[in-house]
Amino acid sequence: MNSSPPPPPEASGPALLIVDDEALFARAAARHLGRAGYACQVAGSLQEARAQLQRQPPALVLLDMRLPDGHGFELLAAHPPGESPERPTFIMLTAYGELEDAVEAMKLGAADYVKKPVDLDELRLVVEKTLSTAQLRRRVDYSRERSVHALDEVQMLGDSPALRAAREQLEALGRLAPRSGIAPPTVLLLGETGTGKDVAARVLHRSGPLRERPFVQIDCASLPRELIEAELFGHEKGAYTGAQGRRVGLIEAAEDGTVFLDELGELGLELQAKLLNVLERRVVRRVGSVREQPVSARFVAGTNRDLAAMVAAGQFRADLYYRLNVIHVTLPPLRERAGDSLLLARHFALQTARRYGLPDPVLVPEAEAALQRYPWPGNVRELRHLIERAVLLGGGAPLGAACLGLPPADPAADLPAPAATGPASERSLDAMTLDEAERHLIERALARCRGNVSEAARQLGVTRMALRYRIDKLRLGGALPAPP
Numbered sequence: 001m002n003s004s005p006p007p008p009p010e011a012s013g014p015a016l017l018i019v020d021d022e023a024l025f026a027r028a029a030a031r032h033l034g035r036a037g038y039a040c041q042v043a044g045s046l047q048e049a050r051a052q053l054q055r056q057p058p059a060l061v062l063l064d065m066r067l068p069d070g071h072g073f074e075l076l077a078a079h080p081p082g083e084s085p086e087r088p089t090f091i092m093l094t095a096y097g098e099l100e101d102a103v104e105a106m107k108l109g110a111a112d113y114v115k116k117p118v119d120l121d122e123l124r125l126v127v128e129k130t131l132s133t134a135q136l137r138r139r140v141d142y143s144r145e146r147s148v149h150a151l152d153e154v155q156m157l158g159d160s161p162a163l164r165a166a167r168e169q170l171e172a173l174g175r176l177a178p179r180s181g182i183a184p185p186t187v188l189l190l191g192e193t194g195t196g197k198d199v200a201a202r203v204l205h206r207s208g209p210l211r212e213r214p215f216v217q218i219d220c221a222s223l224p225r226e227l228i229e230a231e232l233f234g235h236e237k238g239a240y241t242g243a244q245g246r247r248v249g250l251i252e253a254a255e256d257g258t259v260f261l262d263e264l265g266e267l268g269l270e271l272q273a274k275l276l277n278v279l280e281r282r283v284v285r286r287v288g289s290v291r292e293q294p295v296s297a298r299f300v301a302g303t304n305r306d307l308a309a310m311v312a313a314g315q316f317r318a319d320l321y322y323r324l325n326v327i328h329v330t331l332p333p334l335r336e337r338a339g340d341s342l343l344l345a346r347h348f349a350l351q352t353a354r355r356y357g358l359p360d361p362v363l364v365p366e367a368e369a370a371l372q373r374y375p376w377p378g379n380v381r382e383l384r385h386l387i388e389r390a391v392l393l394g395g396g397a398p399l400g401a402a403c404l405g406l407p408p409a410d411p412a413a414d415l416p417a418p419a420a421t422g423p424a425s426e427r428s429l430d431a432m433t434l435d436e437a438e439r440h441l442i443e444r445a446l447a448r449c450r451g452n453v454s455e456a457a458r459q460l461g462v463t464r465m466a467l468r469y470r471i472d473k474l475r476l477g478g479a480l481p482a483p484p
């Protein structure tokens, strides 16, 4: 038989391939499923089916056992489960007395079987259910794969006490292994934009027994308002215009892994109420359904908004806030992580250079000083972008303060209020002569570095020789420690 009646015009849904040499049945099934929105193709033999699968792999194959040129198993065995993300799902069509074959087919990776003679309505229901489950599997596999990849890559770098404390808290929370039936505690991640809440959620997830489970991130800010409910909770077929099939929501897809609700402060009040219900009762109801599904995932929420202020302004539900705020971890702003800006800058510089095959970058001392001085309002994200840009535009040259584009040092900021007279150490640079200012800066650098000329030279952005020359010129030898 030659393939395919043309799919009916409404068939814009998932593609199905019906492999059966009973032409009448195949056509009737194609028509029936076509009316339900599936784009059906028909093949009358294994050979035709193979050609179709190669040309345009369908989402699902309805496969008869006995075909003129072989057994359906041959086709099934050629597409083992896990072969690729595009592997179609198989449903076997079995004649009376082929039950053992059906069992064998399931072992080979068929998702289900339907007994002949087939009731077409039943067939449609089985197809719908199987595709919905396969879709869920795929999304979970995808998120699992993505998260395992992202989890291995993700690093929460920093040696400052503030960052260490946050990291230790996250790891301890991640290690908690609640007894079965007990919901893992919800964790709220707070911190300014770019402080690493996304990174923190992944560190928490990968630190404990849920590591191998799915990690599903939901960005409440970027999902369109009208889609977010269906994305979170799933929907039944026809629940709203455009809801073609049944869809499992992301909360269900996370199974017993982690759901990370990023930018939670952006969630509208109506959805906040629904989320509260999920957290309190540990069930979800798909849009358009009356049935509730149990939820076993752990919830982690992140926001850079001041939720308490939003509660006071009536923009965030107080009950949800208290429900979420049982355990919170605050990511410190970068300006409060002493030394971390330099550590992160060196890391991002090296990472970018390696990625683009550039020589290992060097940050000149003056650039390092500028990095440590700057208050980083955009936190780690700002630092990362700035370094990446400088490394890429610098093409391998040493990175100076100018190419980082950071504001120049304002030494006056550290100094006492200007005074017209008195010793240089008590006056602002504006009130000094050039020689006095030079002497003053060198003295301060030497004092900071306990007389270590090399280190002072590095901090002042000059060579050791140049600094030695100036020390001699200004007769500053007294600022150096006495030789042993």
Ligand SMILES: Nc1ncnc2c1ncn2[C@@H]1O[C@H](COP(=O)(O)OP(=O)(O)OP(=O)(O)O)[C@@H](O)[C@H]1O
Binding pocket: 155, 156, 157, 158, 191, 192, 193, 194, 195, 196, 197, 198, 199, 200, 302, 303, 304, 380, 381, 384
């Ligand atoms: N401690 C860290 N070590 C290494 N990279 C980090 C660290 N913290 C943040 N980053 C990097 O900085 C960038 C911003 O981090 P992230 O997206 O986690 O911030 P955020 O707090 O979620 O920001 P927002 O509130 O704007 O969503 C990312 O590229 C992330 O990989």
